[in-house]
Amino acid sequence: MCTMTTAPHPADQWPGERPEAARRLLSAAVDSFAQRGFHATTTRDIATQAGMSPAALYIHYSSKAALLAEISRSGHAATLALVEQAVAGTEGGPREQMRRLVEDFTAWHARGHTVGRIVNYELRALPEEDFAVVAELRRRIEDTVRLVIEAGVADGSFTATDIRTTARAITGLGIDVARWYNDRSTETPEQLGQRYGELVLRMLGAG
Amino acid sequence: MCTMTTAPHPADQWPGERPEAARRLLSAAVDSFAQRGFHATTTRDIATQAGMSPAALYIHYSSKAALLAEISRSGHAATLALVEQAVAGTEGGPREQMRRLVEDFTAWHARGHTVGRIVNYELRALPEEDFAVVAELRRRIEDTVRLVIEAGVADGSFTATDIRTTARAITGLGIDVARWYNDRSTETPEQLGQRYGELVLRMLGAG
Numbered sequence: 001m002c003t004m005t006t007a008p009h010p011a012d013q014w015p016g017e018r019p020e021a022a023r024r025l026l027s028a029a030v031d032s033f034a035q036r037g038f039h040a041t042t043t044r045d046i047a048t049q050a051g052m053s054p055a056a057l058y059i060h061y062s063s064k065a066a067l068l069a070e071i072s073r074s075g076h077a078a079t080l081a082l083v084e085q086a087v088a089g090t091e092g093g094p095r096e097q098m099r100r101l102v103e104d105f106t107a108w109h110a111r112g113h114t115v116g117r118i119v120n121y122e123l124r125a126l127p128e129e130d131f132a133v134v135a136e137l138r139r140r141i142e143d144t145v146r147l148v149i150e151a152g153v154a155d156g157s158f159t160a161t162d163i164r165t166t167a168r169a170i171t172g173l174g175i176d177v178a179r180w181y182n183d184r185s186t187e188t189p190e191q192l193g194q195r196y197g198e199l200v201l202r203m204l205g206a207g
Numbered sequence: 208m209c210t211m212t213t214a215p216h217p218a219d220q221w222p223g224e225r226p227e228a229a230r231r232l233l234s235a236a237v238d239s240f241a242q243r244g245f246h247a248t249t250t251r252d253i254a255t256q257a258g259m260s261p262a263a264l265y266i267h268y269s270s271k272a273a274l275l276a277e278i279s280r281s282g283h284a285a286t287l288a289l290v291e292q293a294v295a296g297t298e299g300g301p302r303e304q305m306r307r308l309v310e311d312f313t314a315w316h317a318r319g320h321t322v323g324r325i326v327n328y329e330l331r332a333l334p335e336e337d338f339a340v341v342a343e344l345r346r347r348i349e350d351t352v353r354l355v356i357e358a359g360v361a362d363g364s365f366t367a368t369d370i371r372t373t374a375r376a377i378t379g380l381g382i383d384v385a386r387w388y389n390d391r392s393t394e395t396p397e398q399l400g401q402r403y404g405e406l407v408l409r410m411l412g413a414g
Contacts, residue, residue, distance in 0.1 A: 040246030120386065121328050165394070165402045169380060172387070176379035179327065187372070195372045203409045 013115075014074060022060045024050045026074075029067040033118045038068055038125045068122060069130035075112070075119035076137035082108055083144045094152030095206050101148065102170065102200045103193035109177040110189035116178025142167050152204060159205035170200050220322070221281060229267045231257045233281075236274040240325045245275055245332045275329060276337035282319075282326035283344035289315055290351045301359030302413050308355065309377065309407045310400035316384040317396035323385025349374050359411060366412035377407050 014023045028050035032041045043064050047057040061067045086101035109116045126134065146167040152158030160166045173196060187195070201207045221230045235257035239248045250271050254264040268274045293308035316323045333341065353374040359365030367373045380403060394402070408414045 037244035037246045039244045117328075121324075161405065162402055165399070166406065168387070169403065169406055172383035173376060173380055175386070176383040179382070180375070180379070192372070195369055196376065198368065199373065199376055199410050202412065202414075203406050205409060205414065207409075207412065 013112075015078075016074075019060070021050075021052065021056065025052070025057060025060055026067065026071060029064065030071060030115055030118060033068065033071075033122060034114045038064070038118075038122045065125070065127050065130070068118070069126055069133075071115065072119050072123065072126060072130065072134050073137070075115050076134050076141070079105065079108060080137050080141050080144070083141055087144060087148060093157060094148050094155065095157045095201065098148050098152065098158075098204065098206075099197040099201060101145065102174065102197040103190070105171070105174040105193075106177055106196040107189035107193035109174050110181040110185070110187075110192050113178045113181045116175070120175050120178060142171055145170050149204065152206070157204075157206055166203065169203070173200070220319075222285075223281075226267070228257075228259065228263065232259070232264060232267055233274065233278060236271065237278060237322055237325060240275065240278075240329060241321045245271070245325075245329045272332070272334050272337070275325070276333055276340075278322065279326050279330065279333060279337065279341050280344070282322050283341050283348070286312065286315060287344050287348050287351070290348055294351060294355060300364060301355050301362065302364045302408065305355050305359065305365075305411065305413075306404040306408060308352065309381065309404040310397070312378070312381040312400075313384055313403040314396035314400035316381050317388040317392070317394075317399050320385045320388045323382070327382050327385060349378055352377050356411065359413070364411075364413055373410065376410070380407070 014026050025046060029041075029046045032045045032049050035041075036045070041064060043057055044054050046064060046067065047054045050057070061070070082104050083101050086104050087097045090097045090100045123131065123134065146163055149158060149160055149163050149166055153160055153163070177192065177196075181189075181192070185192075198207060221233050232253060236248075236253045239252045239256050242248075243252070248271060250264055251261050253271060253274065254261045257264070268277070289311050290308050293311050294304045297304045297307045330338065330341065353370055356365060356367055356370050356373055360367055360370070384399065384403075388396075388399070392399075405414065
């Protein structure tokens with residue numbers, strides 16, 4: 001088997017109010033899903049990885065699907081916050097907003113590639129209600145990208161023939177980084193972000 | 208659970224000399240891996256899906272890993288042939304070669320999204336020797352893209368600041384289509400290919 005490189009789980013990976021044991025379980029679930037895939041992982045695997053008993057796991061999460069749902073929701077909420085902040089916190093109009101958005105979005109998927117893979121490639125394993133929550137977050141991420149393109153087309157910074165497809169290509173480019181990026185990659189997440197930012201501006205006729 | 212849309216498996220999906228039962232097993236393995244992931248699929252699941260006994264499966268493949276290896280090798284060989292053909296079979300220089308390459312590569316990943324997901328997202332489950340074979344095919348796909356970019360930079364059709372990263376972005380854009388494309392997508396594989404071809408030419412300063 002090829003070894004799976006597991007990104008470290010920094011203290012701020014699971015923001016919000018939650019007990020330390022819940023954070024430990026989320027990180028253990030990420031490692032287990034990354035190693036074996038969601039379907040082949042048992043709640044016992046996750047509990048063992050977290051150094052806890054299965055009974056202790058059930059105090060915090062009702063099932064492995066509940067853990068996947070929380071990982072997916074949390075990951076998508078973090079990327080939505082990141083793209084919204086890139087737009088709200090950047091002066092200089094659509095060109096600079098888009099550059100910052102792609103830089104941050106790309107670097108996030110490089111840095112958090114293990115979580116990024118689970119969040120993007122295990123979506124189909126989510127229970128329907130949880131899928132709906134994540135689908136809504138994804139829609140808002142893509143809408144944010146679309147609105148920056150529209151603003152840039154309106155003020156003459158960008159040219160785009162199909163705004164919806166362009167928005168999807170931009171998010172897809174960043175998400176794809178989680179598929180191949182690993183700890184042996186020669187570019188840092190920030191360097192990769194800068195290069196992808198430049199490529200996307202070219203896509204928009206603003207390189 | 209969300210329903211997994213399974214692409215049809217046309218007769219020419221498994222080219223080369225092989226018995227009809229082997230083709231049936233490969234298609235059954237694709238469906239099983241797509242539904243449950245590689246790790247949670249048993250050889251019995253695959254045999255059942257193919258309407259065969261586990262003993263009959265072992266006549267053709269020694270393990271589920273051997274099936275995954277053959278699916279991955281075959282998928283990568285098909286995309287390598289496709290990109291090489293796009294270059295060799297297109298007149299008009301790097302610009303038209305790149306357009307055709309991206310159109311075909313993108314349409315392939317839309318049309319074969321189920322196989323595309325397995326081929327790209329279950330790579331880490333491959334035994335080491337099989338991984339090496341697939342890694343070599345991937346290297347050749349990316350080299351083909353890189354050589355077209357270099358030819359275009361040399362003859363003044365393209366501008367590119369980092370050719371290796373640009374080549375990776377171009378293949379990544381096409382591969383990512385397998386993640387999200389499904390039978391309800393409004394664009395046909397060919398329409399999507401055309402739009403992505405245009406976006407990539409813009410990335411290369413040749414839009």
